[in-house]
Amino acid sequence: MSLSGFASPWWLLFLIVVAALGVAYVVVQRRRLAHTLRFTNFELLDKVAPDRPGRSRHVPVALLLVGLALLTVALAGPTAEQRVPRNRATVVLAIDVSLSMESTDIEPSRLAAAQEAAKDFADGLTPGINLGLVAFSGTASVLVSPTTNRAATKTAIDQLQLSERTATGEAIFTSMQAIDTLAAVLGGGDQAPPARIVLLSDGKQTVPESPDDPRGGFTAARQAADKGIPVSTISFGTQYGTVTIEDERIAVPVDDPSLEEIANLSGGSFFTASSLEELHGAYDTLEEQIGFETTRGDASRPWLLLGVLAVTGGLVAAMVLRQRLP
Known part of the structure; x- marks a missing residue:
């Protein structure tokens, strides 16, 4: 020493x-x-x-x-480095509910597996963290504002419904708005509580077409970086996933490059998961990163x-x- x-x-x-x-x-x-x-x-x-x-x-x-x-x-x-549970932090979990999440390349389906892992993630976070839930497809909606009430979040996760298209940028913008709203309500202190967005998706952004559009995913990631809110992304699925829409089988491969770029632009972490076990592993790592901070103590x-x-x-x-x- x-x-x-x-x-x-x-x-x-x-x-x-x-x-x-x-x-x-x-x-x-x-x-x-x-x-x-x-x-x-x-x-x-x-x-x-x-x-x-x-x-x-x-x-x-x-x-x-x-x-x-x-x-x-x-x-x-x-003194020595010590891991201390965070008692004042905000996490928004943004889950893709586009039709591609119906693919069964991950049993029983991408969405069902994502729901199971997301509930475990909610249970594993330290109690003092405020957790919110955003669902996104063609638009993004705050289903649960950040709260320490895990039961409300898990209930909303169980009720996720699929819809068309994928608006990744809107998911990030909506998540940031939920974080800002909570920070305004909490008040106190010179700085807002540390925050992070965890975004799970399986496909390429379709609304708008360009991720560099003012409402696109890359633009949102840059704004998140400016606000000091890392966006950690999880690319969930395989390259051979398919869904059937109106009797037509459509390939829905995961889009790792764009999700990795969002994480890089915002200062977050990027994960890939092609099975439920790998998804649990990604969430476990995030729980360690988010739920604890390293300080020097006596x-x-x-x-x-x-x-x-x-x-x-x-x-x-x-x-x-x-x-x-x-």
């Missing part, structure tokens, strides 16, 4: 004192031994004290010095406990081995 990892690093200078005490003890022991060798009658000493103390006599002092060193580190206030307790134990051990050893305190 570097010096920057301590709250009060100057306390570490006390380690010099601890080291000096260790050196002083060694010097005193050597002088005592030299004095003994010079003036002692060994024949008489063997008769009076045949069992002289061995190296174990140094154990109490060694433990006390180690304890002092550990307590010194504790006083310096060591890490002195282990050093303090070890220091107290070492000092206590030194005192006990002194009384047991030498029948007196050092």
Whole structure:
């Protein structure tokens, strides 16, 4: 751990004192031994004290010095990275409900699998996060405004209905509006709570045709980046998915490039999922990214406990081995 990892690093200078005490003890022991060798009658000493103390006599002092060193580190206030649950954040889950989500390349269908995984995602988020739900096809609608009420969100997920076309840009714009509305209602603080959009889709934007249109997905992603709202995208489906519309079988392959570009433009993460298991994995990763933040916190307790134990051990050893305190 570097010096920057301590709250009060100057306390570490006390380690010099601890080291000096260790050196002083060694010097005193050597002088005592030299004095003994010079003036002692060994024949008489063997008769009076045949069992002289061995190296174990140094154990109490060694433990006390180690304890002092550990307590010194504790006083310096060591810090460490800690994962802390977020208690104030907003997430909007935007789910594609275009007709292509009826494809059964992922059983029982893309939509049914997406609904199951989305409910698990809602349950897995830390309780303090406000979760909203947006459904989009040719238009986008806020089905549940961001709230900590997971039951409302899961009920709305169960009631998703398919419709025509795909307006990815509208989904992002609508999600940002829901985030702004909640931030205005919450008020307080100089900054709005951190927010993120999680967008699941299986196909290419069709409304408008160009993603760079003022209401297109790329334009929306750039605006989200300007507002500091990352859009994490999940491309859900396979390249061989099909749906039947008016007795005509139509190919509905996933469109990874556009969804990846949206994530890149907005500063979010991009995931692909061609099975329910992979979708669960993507959501699990997002839960870790969204639900927790890494902060530096106090890490002195282990050093303090070890220091107290070492000092206590030194005192006990002194009384047991030498029948007196050092």
